Amino acid sequence: RSYTYTTSTSRARAPAAVVIQKIADPAVAHRALVENADDFSDRPVAPFLVFLEKKHGQYGDGLASAPYGPLWRAFRCNITSETLHPSRLEHVTPLQREAIHGLVAALGKELPVIAIVRDHLYPSIFSVLARLCFGDDVDEGHVRAMGCLIREFQQVAVGEARASPGTMLAKLAEWRRLRRLSAIHGRLGELYLPLVDSRRESRPTCDGGGRRPYVDSLIDLRVPDGGKGDGAGRRAVRDDEFVNLLSEFLGAGTGTVMASLEWTLAHLVNDQEIQKKLRDEVDGAGGAVAASSSRRLIRGMPYLNAVVLETLRLHPQVPFVQRHVNADAAEVLGVGGKTTGDFIAQFTVGDMGRDGKTWTDPDEFRPERFLPGGEAEDVGPLPGTKEIRMMPFGAGHRFCPGVGLAMMNIKCFLAALVGEFEWAPPTGGCAGVDLTELNTFIKAVKKPLSARLTRHT
């Protein structure tokens, strides 16, 4: 069905802020994002949303795009106290188990060579997110269609620019890209909104295992009206906001986790010793099925944790985070005087993970650094209050709310894939997998991983 675009928030922060200051120093990032979080909590508006605004006059915000303020707070409190609250993650286990069984069966049918591993990973991870979002009774074809469209959206969004920046050709290519994104976004709305409507009309109190789908929490949510503050009245979430909120949940929850798994598997193919160590740990925890379907077992697997953290350090799937910064806050970054107006601060997460002052042999994949006694034994996925050594999930007020779900999904899928199969280069020779990075805003392996798999007995 059709829906209208509206917005309740000020767009004043958008087009003026074009100067980009890159920050690779973890100490400066800590000073800004953690110590001065209130001044560093607004994101610049994505070019795609500016395009939507030009096309439709207005658009509705999602959590990631909402300005730091009452609307953002309402969206954020809802997702962190409901769907992504640590106490609810237990309910995700049955969904993961089903998805992993399906994945292992599908890979088993294609042995020995899996041409494009990500083509198998993506639908499995997406199925978990879709059920968390809409509940259990969505038709499989509908889920597949949403998954394909979100994937297409991400592929178009992260596509590498071929023309030189600033040229007419580049501007034309960018305009075409935004037009394609806008068309996909419209089609996503047509898929989501009937599902939202049907949940509005009737819904079971809880889906399997006590889960309350994300959509239900959004239907019940009342957000500040007009973005004027909590005292200014409340309203329901609008259709155009639903489309962005659901797209970011499904997209952020699938694309990043898939990219992370693909990077890890690529390293494991290249380094058989690390792979064996990880498999030994999985076997010790009772085998792939047991390890991948129990949060308790996963928590007791330090090497698995170290392998996942090492991938996040070396290949953070979101290689930079951005903030729209008021000129007054420039001093915090040490760039006062260099900028006259508002600007964009770009914190280069990828550089921080490879900073030679923080990490020994930073370009090497060495999970042991995260084990007890290693240089990073006390480093986790989120920065501590005192310092930042890596920040794959961002930092400050806007850090990723999906960190718990992401870590759990990555670990469960990885434990199953390494416990069930032995992974080797596709040609069987000693030529390793190509680890070149796709240099866009999602850091994926440039050449999709293919591998030779044998059953682990």
Ligand code: HEM
């Ligand atoms: C490996 C997996 C993931 C990585 C590396 C990742 C990384 C990030 C990063 C770097 C940010 C920006 C943080 C900042 O600006 O400081 C972010 C924001 C966000 N992520 Fe994730 N993410 C992952 C998984 C997920 C999952 C599973 C979900 C939800 C299902 C999710 C939902 C979001 C949302 C909604 C935001 C915007 C938060 C806000 O503006 O308040 N992410 N993520």
